[in-house]
Amino acid sequence: xxxxxxxxxxxxxxxxxxxxxxxxxxxxxxxxxxxxxxxxxxxxxxxxxxxxxxxxxxxxxxxxxxxxxxxxxxxxxxxxxxxxxxxxxxxxxxxxxxxxxxxxxxxxxxxxxxxxxxxxxxxxxxxxxxxxxxxxxxxxxxxxxxxxxxxxxxxxxxxxxxxxx
Amino acid sequence: xxxxxxxxxxxxxxxxxxxxxxxxxxxxxxxxxxxxxxxxxxxxxxxxxxxxxxxxxxxxxxxxxxxxxxxxxxxxxxxxxxxxxxxxxxxxxxxxxxxxxxxxxxxxxxxxxxxxxxxxxxxxxxxxxxxxxxxxxxxxxxxxxxxxxxxxxxxxxxxxxxxxxxxxxxxxxxxxxxxxxxxxxxxxxxxxxxxxxxxxxxxxxxxxxxxxxxxxxxxxxxxxxxxxxxxxxxxxxxxxxxxxxxxxxxxxxxxxxxxxxxxxxxxxxxxxxxxxxxxxxxxxxxxxxxxxxxxxxxxxxxxxxxxxxxxxxxxxxxxxxxxxxxxxxxxxxxxxxxxxxxxxxxxxxxxxxxxxxxxxxxxxxxxxxxxxxxxxxxxxxxxxxxxxxxxxxxxxxxxxxxxxxxxxxxxxxxxxxxxxxxxxxxxxxxxxxxxxxxxxxxxxxxxxxxxxxxxxxxxxxxxxxxxxxxxxxxxxxxxxxxxxxxxxxxxxxxxxxxxxxxxxxxxxxxxxxxxxxxxxxxxxxxxxxxxxxxxxxxxxxxxxxxxxxxxxxxxxxxxxxxxxxxxxxxxxxxxxxxxxxxxxxxxxxxxxxxxxxxxxxxxxxxxxxxxxxxxxxxxxxxxxxxxxxxxxxxxxxxxxxxxxxxxxxxxxxxxxxxxxxxxxxxxxxxxxxxxxxxxxxxxxxxxxxxxxxxxxxxxxxxxxxxxxxxxxxxxxxxxxxxxxxxxxxxxxxxxxxxxxxxxxxxxxxxxxx
Numbered sequence: 001x002x003x004x005x006x007x008x009x010x011x012x013x014x015x016x017x018x019x020x021x022x023x024x025x026x027x028x029x030x031x032x033x034x035x036x037x038x039x040x041x042x043x044x045x046x047x048x049x050x051x052x053x054x055x056x057x058x059x060x061x062x063x064x065x066x067x068x069x070x071x072x073x074x075x076x077x078x079x080x081x082x083x084x085x086x087x088x089x090x091x092x093x094x095x096x097x098x099x100x101x102x103x104x105x106x107x108x109x110x111x112x113x114x115x116x117x118x119x120x121x122x123x124x125x126x127x128x129x130x131x132x133x134x135x136x137x138x139x140x141x142x143x144x145x146x147x148x149x150x151x152x153x154x155x156x157x158x159x160x161x162x163x164x165x
Numbered sequence: 166x167x168x169x170x171x172x173x174x175x176x177x178x179x180x181x182x183x184x185x186x187x188x189x190x191x192x193x194x195x196x197x198x199x200x201x202x203x204x205x206x207x208x209x210x211x212x213x214x215x216x217x218x219x220x221x222x223x224x225x226x227x228x229x230x231x232x233x234x235x236x237x238x239x240x241x242x243x244x245x246x247x248x249x250x251x252x253x254x255x256x257x258x259x260x261x262x263x264x265x266x267x268x269x270x271x272x273x274x275x276x277x278x279x280x281x282x283x284x285x286x287x288x289x290x291x292x293x294x295x296x297x298x299x300x301x302x303x304x305x306x307x308x309x310x311x312x313x314x315x316x317x318x319x320x321x322x323x324x325x326x327x328x329x330x331x332x333x334x335x336x337x338x339x340x341x342x343x344x345x346x347x348x349x350x351x352x353x354x355x356x357x358x359x360x361x362x363x364x365x366x367x368x369x370x371x372x373x374x375x376x377x378x379x380x381x382x383x384x385x386x387x388x389x390x391x392x393x394x395x396x397x398x399x400x401x402x403x404x405x406x407x408x409x410x411x412x413x414x415x416x417x418x419x420x421x422x423x424x425x426x427x428x429x430x431x432x433x434x435x436x437x438x439x440x441x442x443x444x445x446x447x448x449x450x451x452x453x454x455x456x457x458x459x460x461x462x463x464x465x466x467x468x469x470x471x472x473x474x475x476x477x478x479x480x481x482x483x484x485x486x487x488x489x490x491x492x493x494x495x496x497x498x499x500x501x502x503x504x505x506x507x508x509x510x511x512x513x514x515x516x517x518x519x520x521x522x523x524x525x526x527x528x529x530x531x532x533x534x535x536x537x538x539x540x541x542x543x544x545x546x547x548x549x550x551x552x553x554x555x556x557x558x559x560x561x562x563x564x565x566x567x568x569x570x571x572x573x574x575x576x577x578x579x580x581x582x583x584x585x586x587x588x589x590x591x592x593x594x595x596x597x598x599x600x601x602x603x604x605x606x607x608x609x610x611x612x613x614x615x616x617x618x619x620x621x622x623x624x625x626x627x628x629x630x631x632x633x634x635x636x637x638x639x640x641x642x643x644x645x646x647x648x649x650x651x652x653x654x655x656x657x658x659x660x661x662x663x664x665x666x667x668x669x670x671x672x673x674x675x676x677x678x679x680x681x682x683x684x685x686x687x688x689x690x691x692x693x694x695x696x697x698x699x700x701x702x703x704x705x706x707x708x709x710x711x712x713x714x715x716x717x718x719x720x721x722x723x724x725x726x727x728x729x730x731x732x733x734x735x736x737x738x739x740x741x742x743x744x745x746x747x748x749x750x751x752x753x754x755x756x757x758x759x760x761x762x763x764x765x766x767x768x769x770x771x772x773x774x775x776x777x778x779x780x781x782x783x784x785x786x787x788x789x790x791x792x793x794x795x796x797x798x799x800x801x802x803x804x805x806x807x808x809x810x811x812x813x814x815x816x817x818x819x820x821x822x823x824x825x826x827x828x829x830x831x832x833x834x835x836x837x838x839x840x841x842x843x844x845x846x847x848x849x850x851x852x853x854x855x856x857x858x859x860x861x862x863x864x865x866x867x868x869x870x871x872x873x874x875x876x877x878x879x880x881x882x883x884x885x886x887x888x889x890x891x892x893x894x895x896x897x898x899x900x901x902x903x904x905x906x907x908x909x910x911x912x913x914x915x916x917x918x
Binding site: 043045048049051054056083084087088093103104105106107109111112113134135136139142143144146147148151152 | 347350432808839845846
């Protein structure tokens with residue numbers, strides 16, 4: 001494994017992740033998912049299918065929900081990225097995380113980071129979504145454990161609590 | 166009056182906080198220094214003799230670690246029930262995707278190209294792909310007759326019933342393969358050190374299955390093999406037996422290289438190469454009286470096991486025992502058979518044979534109803550097993566179950582009768598047809614027959630130095646809530662706050678063999694052992710005069726601390742003992758098949774669109790009796806999740822086969838339900854009380870997989886008046902039938918397609 005082959009095509013790319021400015025030295029076409037997981041050790045985003053179907057690698061990029069397995073890292077230059085690790089502070093969970101805990105929104109947990117970010121994104125766009133709007137908003141994120149009901153209930157509860165707050 | 170404090174409450178999931186914050190560590194999140202990545206070179210043909218292996222040009226092969234079957238230190242097999250499945254094929258391949266060679270390299274990106282560059286020449290052999298081809302014995306691909314296992318269940322005198330019958334009702338029902346489709350793909354990391362032996366960390370259900378397989382593979386004693394479960398992102402049976410193969414592969418590469426090796430499958434490899442639900446074919450021939458009583462019948466239940474025996478024999482026995490459903494059969498003969506085909510071995514998937522045979526039984530009940538001229542409700546009511554009656558294996562029902570009442574309650578909450586009437590009035594007035602269907606069924610909890618006695622599970626409970634308590638089990642958490650519910654049980658037994666109890670990591674170095682995490686056995690069987698081991702801790706403290714019979718949690722904590730400071734490690738063990746009055750004959754499949762059954766009545770309401778031929782499930786009622794519900798939120802989550810998988814099994818998930826290989830091994834073309842595809846799934850529990858399991862609990866995990874498919878297909882028949890006896894049922898299947906049906910032709914806006 002020669003040094004030059006590893007280095008060929010690598011560039012410096014800078015972006016903000018969870019409020020921190022980061023510069024990575026990576027292949028331009030490397031997937032954002034791999035950069036997050038391997039370079040930055042943010043392993044909350046998961047690879048489920050590698051082709052943008054399951055949503056378990058979802059992160060927020062400039063406020064938009066993206067499948068990080070489909071984003072070449074070059075595209076993240078200058079972007080503001082939020083991963084699951086950036087949602088809770090040391091001791092306080094995000095209202096969506098809290099609701100997932102209380103309403104049984106997480107079972108095996110593998111889709112959970114992506115699902116929670118999809119829910120946060122949905123609630124940012126719509127403060128009081130209906131059950132149908134929640135289902136629609138989460139339909140890009142697959143969950144094999146829950147049958148979605150308790151996830152939808154958690155998101156509805158999070159919306160309610162946010163409006164009350 | 167029950168005075169339980171923790172049992173029956175929805176305490177927070179033990180590992181919930183780590184899951185919602187993304188801190189949980191799954192195997193692909195783990196990195197070891199100087200770790201290599203492994204990949205598998207697989208057969209591209211269904212059956213043949215390996216002639217020559219060539220390492221093609223353009224790859225720096227000297228950078229790779231390469232392992233073949235010659236490098237296996239012990240026996241070249243994946244030890245399970247039998248040992249017919251090789252770890253790596255040496256001369257013959259018996260299915261597409263069969264592992265032949267292993268490669269490892271520090272850079273995971275170079276592996277796919279290297280795998281591609283290995284070319285293997287074969288002398289192809291004729292292959293067989295269906296149950297029918299296997300039965301015809303045109304080619305013998307396994308043993309002497311392509312048959313892995315047969316069972317014969319007999320009760321009464323079937324041959325005499327046909328002449329007494331007013332009706333003889335026949336039907337044939339088939340189910341397709343189904344992919345478990347856990348969202349976390351399979352993965353393992355292995356290390357090897359000459360003095361310490363091997364360690365694997367991975368995504369898995371059954372640490373001791375892997376432990377056993379690695380001992381045989383590497384010819385190592387038990388203490389030189391360590392298996393550790395990482396957080397596991399869904400399993401559903403799909404991580405019951407296959408992880409032994411991946412662990413074996415990672416271990417071989419680790420031994421060869423002297424470095425840690427990680428193998429994580431990508432989605433397509435996971436889908437095409439690993440196990441799926443057994444495809445099945447069930448034939449019913451039933452003698453029925455004119456008042457709708459089943460007089461007797463024959464059931465022929467056959468499953469496709471794929472190329473190696475793996476778990477097919479036990480999937481078969483569970484399927485066969487459930488084949489008669491929750492009905493009383495005075496006379497029955499069930500012939501069950503698992504056959505070989507040149508496909509990757511089919512394996513464990515939630516329900517384990519029962520969803521297949523119960524689909525047939527429950528579709529057949531509707532066929533009997535139509536033949537006799539009774540309603541689907543009435544035909545079931547007249548044939549339900551009653552307290553004191555015997556099942557097809559002569560197991561006498563000793564639970565106070567009243568299936569008629571269970572069904573009545575489901576009819577009531579689903580508004581069945583009113584809907585049925587409304588649908589039949591409205592159905593000819595639009596481009597859609599609505600229907601409503603029922604399934605009533607049972608699911609046996611725990612291992613079948615003498616299985617639990619053979620397993621002889623052991624559970625430990627440890628009083629720790631700080632006064633907290635740890636449960637020591639090899640039972641694994643993969644979403645169901647194992648950690649949470651077993652902690653509840655120990656906390657309840659000891660009178661402690663839930664927060665003071667936790668589970669040790671499922672690590673064979675730390676925990677005893679409490680059996681595999683399968684068969685809806687964890688809460689009922691393992692939970693009961695946890696309860697008794699916990700009481701052992703308490704008893705020791707009491708007999709050491711450190712604790713009074715009546716004590717507070719604080720007093721327990723103080724006593725526990727004191728005990729540990731004086732005596733060191735403080736552990737109590739409990740081993741499974743079969744109840745004395747249990748009889749089971751493995752050969753004849755006769756006797757007490759299960760320590761307890763869960764019972765259920767499910768009702769599905771569907772709309773069939775006559776333009777698209779799509780079926781939408783509009784409402785789903787899942788009503789069950791599972792004994793005591795220990796954690797209402799988790800239990801409801803299990804039922805809803807199982808029903809969702811059942812809806813996928815019925816209407817969405819089709820494995821497309823070509824020459825024994827899955828052609829649609831991606832999430833883009835193998836379709837599971839999304840959040841917009843599912844109806845409200847309304848869950849109801851009836852608690853009739855059961856004395857067997859921990860705090861009266863029975864098994865729950867697999868039950869909800871059994872009912873949706875027949876309920877939905879019964880509803881589709883109710884909507885269209887056309888019976889469908891196979892799943893998955895896709896829009897194109899409905900279009901083909903309706904286009905060919907004169908009665909329905911022209912009914913839809915497309916003029917029947």
